[in-house]
Amino acid sequence: MDSELQQLISLCIKQDRKAESALYKYCFTKLMPICNKYYKSKDDSVEQLNKTYLKILNNLSKFDETKSFDAWIKTIAVNTIIDEFRVNNKRNALFIDKDYEEAALNYHSFNLNEAEAKLTADDIQVQIQKLPDSSKMVFNLFTVDGYSHKEIGEMLGINEGTSKWHLNNARKILKKKLIDMFPQLKEREKQA
Numbered sequence: 001m002d003s004e005l006q007q008l009i010s011l012c013i014k015q016d017r018k019a020e021s022a023l024y025k026y027c028f029t030k031l032m033p034i035c036n037k038y039y040k041s042k043d044d045s046v047e048q049l050n051k052t053y054l055k056i057l058n059n060l061s062k063f064d065e066t067k068s069f070d071a072w073i074k075t076i077a078v079n080t081i082i083d084e085f086r087v088n089n090k091r092n093a094l095f096i097d098k099d100y101e102e103a104a105l106n107y108h109s110f111n112l113n114e115a116e117a118k119l120t121a122d123d124i125q126v127q128i129q130k131l132p133d134s135s136k137m138v139f140n141l142f143t144v145d146g147y148s149h150k151e152i153g154e155m156l157g158i159n160e161g162t163s164k165w166h167l168n169n170a171r172k173i174l175k176k177k178l179i180d181m182f183p184q185l186k187e188r189e190k191q192a
Helices: 003-013 019-040 042-058 069-089 097-106 112-116 123-131 135-144 149-156 160-181 185-192
Strands: none
Touching: 003 019, 019 042, 019 069, 019 135, 042 069, 069 135, 069 149, 097 185, 123 160, 135 149, 135 160, 149 160
C-alpha cells in the first residue's frame, strides 16, 4: 500500500474530517462501478455506496495493512449489497415476475457470433440492469464477481439449486433481449 493512502487511513482513524472526505472520494471512484452493477438507479447506487463507506470508516482500525485496501473495500461493498438485498427482499426476492417468466419460457437460442460485432458492453449492462432483482443479483455474483453457487446460496440464504435457477433465468432473459435487439436473429430462428 502506498504511503499516501496509509497516511490517509491513519488520519481517518483519528477522525480527521478532511481525510475522511478525501477517503470518500477515493472509495467513490473504486466502488461506484460495483454499486452500479447491482442497482438500476444512480440514487440507489450512491445510497448503497454511502452505506458501504460508513462501514469502511467504522472498521478502518481493523484493516490489515499487509493486505490490499482496494480488495478490502470491494469485499465490504459486495457484502453490504448482499446484506441490503437480504433485508429488502426477504419476502419477495424469489418470486418470479410473470412478464419475465413468460419471456424466459419463450426464448430461442441463436448464434451469438452475428450479434457480437454490434454489441457493446454498455448494451449488455443495460440489459442486465433490467433483470429481476434476484436473478440480477445471482447473475452478477456468479458471472462478474466469480462466486460459486454454493457461496451465493450461503450469502443470500437460498439453496444452490435456487441460485442455479436464477442464473439460468437471467441468461434466458438476456438471450430473449438480444434476439429482440437483433431482428435478423429472430428471422433466422424462424427459418431453423
